[in-house]
Amino acid sequence: MAFTDHCDLYGAVREAGVNRVISHIMTQRPSLFNYATTAVAHDAELWCQPVPHTPDVTNHGNPLFTIVNPLPVLGADAPPVGLNFCAQLTKAEIDFSPGNTIPLPQALNPPLADQHFSLLLRLCGGIECPTQDAINQVPPGGQLSDQRSSTAVPVKEIVLQGRLDCFCLDVIAIGHIQRQMLGAVPSLLAQVDEMDVVGVEPVGLEENMVCYLKTTVNVVLREKLTIAIEKLMLSFSLFGLSTVTLATTPNPPIPNNPAVEDDQVKAFMTMTSV
Amino acid sequence: MSDITLAASANAFEQIFTNIVQNFTYSKSDTASFGPFSASYAIALHLQDGTLTLNNDNTIDVSDLEIVFDTLTVDVCFTLPGWCVGGFCVVPDPWNGCLVPFPGFCIGAFSICPTIDLSGLVSEVTEFDAGLRVNYYVDPARLPGWSDLDAELHGHPNKWQIFINPTLVDINPIDVPATVANILENAVKNAIDSAIPSWVPGWAVDLLWDIIGPILNLIVDLLGIVGDIADWLESLLDDSFNILSFIETAITDYFAGQYPIYEFEDPYPVLEATPTLIPVKIPIRDLTATVDSQEMVVLANVGA
Numbered sequence: 001m002a003f004t005d006h007c008d009l010y011g012a013v014r015e016a017g018v019n020r021v022i023s024h025i026m027t028q029r030p031s032l033f034n035y036a037t038t039a040v041a042h043d044a045e046l047w048c049q050p051v052p053h054t055p056d057v058t059n060h061g062n063p064l065f066t067i068v069n070p071l072p073v074l075g076a077d078a079p080p081v082g083l084n085f086c087a088q089l090t091k092a093e094i095d096f097s098p099g100n101t102i103p104l105p106q107a108l109n110p111p112l113a114d115q116h117f118s119l120l121l122r123l124c125g126g127i128e129c130p131t132q133d134a135i136n137q138v139p140p141g142g143q144l145s146d147q148r149s150s151t152a153v154p155v156k157e158i159v160l161q162g163r164l165d166c167f168c169l170d171v172i173a174i175g176h177i178q179r180q181m182l183g184a185v186p187s188l189l190a191q192v193d194e195m196d197v198v199g200v201e202p203v204g205l206e207e208n209m210v211c212y213l214k215t216t217v218n219v220v221l222r223e224k225l226t227i228a229i230e231k232l233m234l235s236f237s238l239f240g241l242s243t244v245t246l247a248t249t250p251n252p253p254i255p256n257n258p259a260v261e262d263d264q265v266k267a268f269m270t271m272t273s274v
Numbered sequence: 275m276s277d278i279t280l281a282a283s284a285n286a287f288e289q290i291f292t293n294i295v296q297n298f299t300y301s302k303s304d305t306a307s308f309g310p311f312s313a314s315y316a317i318a319l320h321l322q323d324g325t326l327t328l329n330n331d332n333t334i335d336v337s338d339l340e341i342v343f344d345t346l347t348v349d350v351c352f353t354l355p356g357w358c359v360g361g362f363c364v365v366p367d368p369w370n371g372c373l374v375p376f377p378g379f380c381i382g383a384f385s386i387c388p389t390i391d392l393s394g395l396v397s398e399v400t401e402f403d404a405g406l407r408v409n410y411y412v413d414p415a416r417l418p419g420w421s422d423l424d425a426e427l428h429g430h431p432n433k434w435q436i437f438i439n440p441t442l443v444d445i446n447p448i449d450v451p452a453t454v455a456n457i458l459e460n461a462v463k464n465a466i467d468s469a470i471p472s473w474v475p476g477w478a479v480d481l482l483w484d485i486i487g488p489i490l491n492l493i494v495d496l497l498g499i500v501g502d503i504a505d506w507l508e509s510l511l512d513d514s515f516n517i518l519s520f521i522e523t524a525i526t527d528y529f530a531g532q533y534p535i536y537e538f539e540d541p542y543p544v545l546e547a548t549p550t551l552i553p554v555k556i557p558i559r560d561l562t563a564t565v566d567s568q569e570m571v572v573l574a575n576v577g578a
Binding site: 002003004005007008009010011012013014016017020021024025028029031055056057059060062224225227231233234235236237238241243244264271273 | 275276277278279280281282283285286289290292293421423535536537538542544545550551552553554555556557558566568569571574575576577578
């Protein structure tokens with residue numbers, strides 16, 4: 001059976017290849033996976049994990065971390081008070097159906113369903129725990145009245161210093177890949193359907209963490225990691241021809257396009273002469 | 275098992291092939307001396323049509339591929355000998371002398387270079403057997419100290435290329451039409467006509483043509499042609515100027531080394547650069563390309 005029995009152009013990438021691509025993305029665009037406040041980002045001693053990166057990243061002045069605002073201390077507004085923190089995704093690995101490299105927890109109803117993928121993520125992070133001396137630098141109550149006056153200038157936020165207590169979590173997710181048109185460009189978009197955070201209790205805390213992480217992953221996948229099918233097919237020369245148009249092959253004859261099967265993600269395109 | 279599998283159906287492959295065929299052009303000119311005459315030619319041609327067949331033994335056959343000579347001109351330069359008519363007496367004096375003498379005239383030896391224009395002629399590539407060739411192109415302008423990203427930013431990235439690699443290209447001889455004899459005949463006749471002084475009376479011109487005899491015989495004698503004039507010109511182009519060989523070589527070089535059917539940068543960009551971030555590029559390794567009767571299959575790995 002030929003790859004193109006029911007299409008004109010076929011492209012597939014095995015999970016091992018996708019995992020190497022993920023590794024390249026993590027080392028060439030580390031700021032997509034590492035987030036920290038300015039103080040943490042600029043002090044490697046404070047990072048929860050080293051940030052592997054290619055020499056090109058620093059040679060071209062690219063950041064290792066995306067700088068984010070300090071975590072606000074709730075209720076503190078005169079002045080506002082924040083805490084340094086960092087959040088790092090240190091590992092990302094995918095397993096296409098049939099699942100065979102990432103063991104699924106019971107919460108995700110193993111085995112992995114057809115046409116699905118599982119995802120293993122390791123998240124590390126920490127919040128700086130300020131010392132009492134640092135807390136004592138916050139002016140006791142005094143600036144509240146000034147701030148409310150009509151002539152008050154905005155009060156600068158105080159970011160408390162302390163020790164960063166890092167932790168790491170393994171997160172396992174399952175999802176599917178769907179087609180998405182980006183303008184007129186057929187693209188592939190991965191979407192996480194369910195997620196489990198290993199070893200977090202109580203249930204309510206885990207559910208909130210899962211909700212936040214799942215939302216984060218899906219938003220980042222949509223915004224940053226939607227891949228044009230043309231990219232998946234290494235810009236095959238048929239895409240550049242003005243004499244043909246290419247469209248994703250419909251069902252029938254291709255029941256799943258893209259297909260996540262045989263440890264691969266596959267895409268099928270049909271050509272029409274102009 | 276390879277990380278990446280790409281496949282293009284036979285129809286898709288033919289589309290790519292057609293695009294390459296349509297971009298082929300070739301031109302050449304030359305001059306040479308052949309004893310009694312010299313000749314020069316100019317050709318400009320393109321390819322059209324062509325039917326592709328993919329075979330299970332990893333080969334490609336192309337049939338019905340035509341060569342269209344947009345320009346095919348040949349200048350044949352040779353020297354016409356001189357001829358003299360007269361003088362003599364047209365009306366003799368019965369008593370003595372000549373009542374109406376004709377002083378006679380000569381046309382001296384002169385060179386002509388008639389142009390034979392065969393533009394529009396179509397020939398055929400009778401054999402086109404090929405395979406696929408994978409090439410890893412390293413831009414010679416790339417400096418040793420550059421990273422792959424530096425090479426891309428300077429416009430000299432490495433590339434994977436897949437070429438159709440002809441193993442045999444054979445072209446039909448140029449089919450010179452028989453009318454070429456008339457073209458040469460008219461050219462010589464016009465040259466002689468224009469060399470005859472205007473005062474020469476018609477009967478003397480007729481006398482001159484009688485002396486010259488059949489123009490075609492004159493041409494054959496002057497150029498040393500054995501046999502048919504069309505065959506002679508065909509041989510001049512194909513054998514003496516070796517035009518067929520040049521065209522075969524040009525077609526082979528074009529497909530095998532100048533115009534890949536597929537080409538992409540290595541490392542391959544998967545995420546584009548932003549105003550502040552470099553692109554994300556993945557190394558592609560172990561690229562292979564094969565065909566069978568149904569499709570072309572390209573396999574590759576993602577490098578570490």
